[in-house]
Amino acid sequence: xxxxxxxxxxxxxxxxxxxxxxxxxxxxxxxxxxxxxxxxxxxxxxxxxxxxxxxxxxxxxxxxxxxxxxxxxxxxxxxxxxxxxxxxxxxxxxxxxxxxxxxxxxxxxxxxxxxxxxxxxxxxxxxxxxxxxxxxxxxxxxxxxxxxxxxxxxxxxxxxxxxxxxxxxxxxxxxxxxxxxxxxxxxxxxxxxxxxxxxxxxxxxxxxxxxxxxxxxxxxxxxxxxxxxxxxxxxxxxxxxxxxxxxxxxxxxxxxxxxxxxxxxxxxxxxxxxxxxxxxxxxxxxxxxxxxxxxxxxxxxxxxxxxxxxxxxxxxxxxxxxxxxxxxxxxxxxxxxxxxxxxxxxxxxxxxxxxxxxxxxxxxxxxxxxxxxxxxxxxxxxxxxxxxxxxxxxxxxxxxxxxxxxxxxxxxxxxxxxxxxxxxxxxxxxxxxxxxxxxxxxxxxxxxxxxxxxxxxxxxxxxxxxxxxxxxxxxxxxxxxxxxxxxxxxxxxxxxxxxxxxxxxxxxxxxxxxxxxxxxxxxxxxxxxxxxxxxxxxxxxxxxxxxxxxxxxxxxxxxxxxxxxxxxxxxxxxxxxxxxxxxxxxxxxxxxxxxxxxxxxxxxxxxxxxxxxxxxxxxxxxxxxxxxxxxxxxxxxxxxxxxxxxxxxxxxxxxxxxxxxxxxxxxxxxxxxxxxxxxxxxxxxxxxxxxxxxxxxxxxxxxxxxxxxxxxxxxxxxxxxxxxxxxxxxxxxxxxxxxxxxxxxxxxxxxxxxxxxxxxxxxxxxxxxxxxxxx
Amino acid sequence: xxxxxxxxxxxxxxxxxxxxxxxxxxxxxxxxxxxxxxxxxxxxxxxxxxxxxxxxxxxxxxxxxxxxxxxxxxxxxxxxxxxxxxxxxxxxxxxxxxxxxxxxxxxxxxxxxxxxxxxxxxxxxxxxxxxxxxxxxxxxxxxxxxxxxxxxxxxxxxxxxxxxxxxx
Numbered sequence: 001x002x003x004x005x006x007x008x009x010x011x012x013x014x015x016x017x018x019x020x021x022x023x024x025x026x027x028x029x030x031x032x033x034x035x036x037x038x039x040x041x042x043x044x045x046x047x048x049x050x051x052x053x054x055x056x057x058x059x060x061x062x063x064x065x066x067x068x069x070x071x072x073x074x075x076x077x078x079x080x081x082x083x084x085x086x087x088x089x090x091x092x093x094x095x096x097x098x099x100x101x102x103x104x105x106x107x108x109x110x111x112x113x114x115x116x117x118x119x120x121x122x123x124x125x126x127x128x129x130x131x132x133x134x135x136x137x138x139x140x141x142x143x144x145x146x147x148x149x150x151x152x153x154x155x156x157x158x159x160x161x162x163x164x165x166x167x168x169x170x171x172x173x174x175x176x177x178x179x180x181x182x183x184x185x186x187x188x189x190x191x192x193x194x195x196x197x198x199x200x201x202x203x204x205x206x207x208x209x210x211x212x213x214x215x216x217x218x219x220x221x222x223x224x225x226x227x228x229x230x231x232x233x234x235x236x237x238x239x240x241x242x243x244x245x246x247x248x249x250x251x252x253x254x255x256x257x258x259x260x261x262x263x264x265x266x267x268x269x270x271x272x273x274x275x276x277x278x279x280x281x282x283x284x285x286x287x288x289x290x291x292x293x294x295x296x297x298x299x300x301x302x303x304x305x306x307x308x309x310x311x312x313x314x315x316x317x318x319x320x321x322x323x324x325x326x327x328x329x330x331x332x333x334x335x336x337x338x339x340x341x342x343x344x345x346x347x348x349x350x351x352x353x354x355x356x357x358x359x360x361x362x363x364x365x366x367x368x369x370x371x372x373x374x375x376x377x378x379x380x381x382x383x384x385x386x387x388x389x390x391x392x393x394x395x396x397x398x399x400x401x402x403x404x405x406x407x408x409x410x411x412x413x414x415x416x417x418x419x420x421x422x423x424x425x426x427x428x429x430x431x432x433x434x435x436x437x438x439x440x441x442x443x444x445x446x447x448x449x450x451x452x453x454x455x456x457x458x459x460x461x462x463x464x465x466x467x468x469x470x471x472x473x474x475x476x477x478x479x480x481x482x483x484x485x486x487x488x489x490x491x492x493x494x495x496x497x498x499x500x501x502x503x504x505x506x507x508x509x510x511x512x513x514x515x516x517x518x519x520x521x522x523x524x525x526x527x528x529x530x531x532x533x534x535x536x537x538x539x540x541x542x543x544x545x546x547x548x549x550x551x552x553x554x555x556x557x558x559x560x561x562x563x564x565x566x567x568x569x570x571x572x573x574x575x576x577x578x579x580x581x582x583x584x585x586x587x588x589x590x591x592x593x594x595x596x597x598x599x600x601x602x603x604x605x606x607x608x609x610x611x612x613x614x615x616x617x618x619x620x621x622x623x624x625x626x627x628x629x630x631x632x633x634x635x636x637x638x639x640x641x642x643x644x645x646x647x648x649x650x651x652x653x654x655x656x657x658x659x660x661x662x663x664x665x666x667x668x669x670x671x672x673x674x675x676x677x678x679x680x681x682x683x684x685x686x687x688x689x690x691x692x693x694x695x696x697x698x699x700x701x702x703x704x705x706x707x708x709x710x711x712x713x714x715x716x717x718x719x720x721x722x723x724x725x726x727x728x729x730x731x732x733x734x735x736x737x738x739x740x741x742x743x744x745x746x747x748x749x750x751x752x753x754x755x756x757x758x759x760x761x762x763x764x765x766x767x768x769x770x771x772x773x774x775x
Numbered sequence: 776x777x778x779x780x781x782x783x784x785x786x787x788x789x790x791x792x793x794x795x796x797x798x799x800x801x802x803x804x805x806x807x808x809x810x811x812x813x814x815x816x817x818x819x820x821x822x823x824x825x826x827x828x829x830x831x832x833x834x835x836x837x838x839x840x841x842x843x844x845x846x847x848x849x850x851x852x853x854x855x856x857x858x859x860x861x862x863x864x865x866x867x868x869x870x871x872x873x874x875x876x877x878x879x880x881x882x883x884x885x886x887x888x889x890x891x892x893x894x895x896x897x898x899x900x901x902x903x904x905x906x907x908x909x910x911x912x913x914x915x916x917x918x919x920x921x922x923x924x925x926x927x928x929x930x931x932x933x934x935x936x937x938x939x940x941x942x943x
Contacts, residue, residue, distance in 0.1 A: 661822075672914060734887050734889075737804060737806055744803075744810070744892050744893045759847065762846050765907050766906070766910060770914070
């Protein structure tokens with residue numbers, strides 16, 4: 001058996017499987033819309049199986065150069081870190097797809113949309129998963145950037161899935177702009193790293209252990225892009241807006257995938273980032289700010305999904321803080337936190353969707369007392385909520401234990417901040433769960449499909465089971481937290497029944513959290529006022545103002561440009577003329593602009609030039625369109641005679657032909673215009689202002705063109721070397737006509753570009769005249 | 776309307792023009808002209824028929840109908856010549872047979888891949904010119920027909936109203 005079957009390269013297999021999934025699902029979905037969900041579940045399960053299998057196999061990698069001159073390589077590595085995030089993307093992905101299998105048809109029915117739109121949803125969801133899988137495996141920074149942008153593009157279509165709603169469209173645009181513009185910073189950072197360290201390969205960069213400031217700045221740029229993706233302050237505003245997406249999208253993108261991509265990026269570069277204390281400190285500040293802002297707003301929001309969205313901002317703040325703490329605890333803790341958080345947060349998002357499906361309510365104040373009607377959902381999400389607030393016997397307990405340990409090691413002040421952060425978390429999670437499931441019954445729940453509750457129960461049970469059986473989680477996190485070249489990470493977690501710092505801090509958190517929930521009546525108005533100020537004056541306003549301003553500028557320019565045909569020509573000619581004119585003025589031209597001598601044999605040439613010039617002046621005289629066309633071709637034909645006189649038969653032939661066919665084209669265009677308009681334009685006297693503007697424009701562009709041509713012609717030909725070389729090579733290329741050989745062979749690449757443009761122009765003409773039909 | 780003389784001459788000229796185009800295309804590598812010029816010459820020959828016989832006749836020529844497809848066939852040929860060498864691990868545009876090696880002859884025509892590329896350019900240019908002008912021709916025919924229909928409707932309406940007035 002060939003090697004590729006007995007011992008497959010798992011990195012390649014996983015990438016192929018992941019990208020086959022959206023393709024296959026869409027194709028099957030177009031063929032039979034009812035089968036879309038099934039195909040999506042099956043293909044996601046296959047990807048998950050491959051990731052699971054990779055834990056039993058050796059780390060896989062593939063490194064193929066595909067553009068050697070640019071140093072670009074197709075370089076994938078399925079290491080511990082990649083495996084963990086791929087596991088999250090496919091594992092949570094599978095549950096979300098199972099949930100969406102029932103949710104999306106209902107959603108489409110609610111919105112009176114056709115069920116045929118299912119392939120669009122599942123296709124983009126799986127494309128997102130594939131991009132995520134590619135991103136985590138990419139070891140070449142450019143490849144990584146491609147996948148990074150692909151996640152943003154896929155998320156745009158997912159967030160804007162309800163395209164008939166203005167709200168979803170603007171939210172999708174916001175997410176794309178915030179994460180897409182910041183992605184440019186990532187690209188800049190990557191390019192700086194390349195120029196400083198001489199490589200695109202991340203493993204090679206890490207080995208170099210550079211601590212130059214430029215490298216720090218580059219990493220800072222990448223960090224900004226990553227933090228924007230993880231919805232950290234001040235880029236956090238896109239995440240709550242993105243809740244306009246259908247619930248499965250929120251659950252997937254905003255708990256385990258899209259926002260996780262940001263912290264993944266930081267972790268990928270962490271060995272390099274750790275060398276810069278100021279980067280770590282910046283992350284500490286941003287992390288704590290995000291915890292505070294996200295937590296505070298989450299406590300005041302009424303919309304179910306908004307509460308969770310702001311909680312996600314706050315939770316990823318924890319991860320960023322732990323990265324910023326910088327010690328070994330921090331890295332291990334952050335890794336473990338991402339893993340545990342993805343489990344519980346996706347469960348809570350799915351709960352919100354199921355609750356809305358059952359009661360029709362989206363507000364926390366409109367639901368309540370659902371524990372009796374939906375015991376399974378209450379149990380599943382209760383376990384998840386317990387995990388999020390770090391109650392013992394759940395996996396969540398350990399994520400906070402590691403957080404507390406990391407903070408305490410840095411100093412008691414950080415310990416206090418950590419307890420305060422955890423208290424906020426306790427507050428909003430308790431508010432969410434008790435608000436939904438306890439208290440008086442506010443709206444009767446309808447029964448919901450088991451597909452909507454079982455994923456939540458599965459995630460809740462996983463939270464509980466892994467709270468006892470910590471082995472697998474610890475192993476996954478350890479292998480992910482192990483930095484390349486360093487010793488394997490050790491994560492020791494266990495229940496200790498003693499008064500160590502972590503336990504004391506946890507107890508303090510619960511006590512303070514209960515007090516926070518109990519005292520809601522007293523602090524709620526003040527908190528609401530603060531968040532209202534934040535809503536009005538926060539970064540979202542800046543975003544909106546920038547967007548509006550840019551749109552106004554663009555509209556203005558557009559209005560000037562498209563007012564009429566003349567202004568359209570003017571917008572091209574005027575800037576071109578002015579720029580070229582400036583270039584002529586500012587280039588040293590001591591030897592340019594010379595007048596050569598005249599000889600008797602030049603007489604025909606001079607005569608033809610005079611004819612051309614007269615024809616050019618004559619163009620401006622006639623008013624009837626057909627006469628303008630014919631005088632314009634006069635200019636062209638006399639120019640082609642000049643080419644012939646200059647011993648350039650190829651150019652002359654082409655000039656004659658082009659001039660003829662252009663004349664026919666012009667007449668064709670005139671045929672398309674209604675005769676009455678042509679007649680009207682011919683008779684109408686030109687406006688005086690318009691004439692003056694046209695004259696100024698014509699003089700500017702004509703003068704600059706004249707100067708440039710004069711300057712070029714009075715210089716000696718730049719290199720006869722190249723021409724000699726072409727002459728020498730032409731027989732070797734089986735040719736005798738040097739022009740043809742240059743066009744079809746030496747500069748074939750240019751010609752290819754030009755003919756492609758011709759084909760595209762024809763496509764454009766066809767779509768304008770014949771609405772896209774080719775025959 | 777054109778005279779009988781122009782019509783006869785343009786019909787007679789069509790084949791010679793196409794022959795000249797073919798000649799320019801084939802001899803491109805040895806003499807003046809290339810695929811681009813050949814494409815324009817051939818399309819001018821076809822367009823001449825349109826100018827002389829009118830848009831309606833022009834639109835009926837099968838060559839005109841299929842011209843846009845020729846563009847894409849040509850684009851495919853040109854791109855294939857450009858990128859096929861990549862499949863064999865060679866740089867793009869590496870021509871076969873390689874420089875200096877003997878090539879098959881047929882008169883002035885040598886069988887080398889750049890000639891194929893030139894043929895692609897010919898098809899693109901020919902398809903573009905004939906296709907675009909054909910599209911315009913068809914559009915004018917459509918517009919004329921619409922206007923005729925409009926005029927007929929107006930006439931009928933007028934007649935109907937006159938009859939209505941005449942009836943007691």
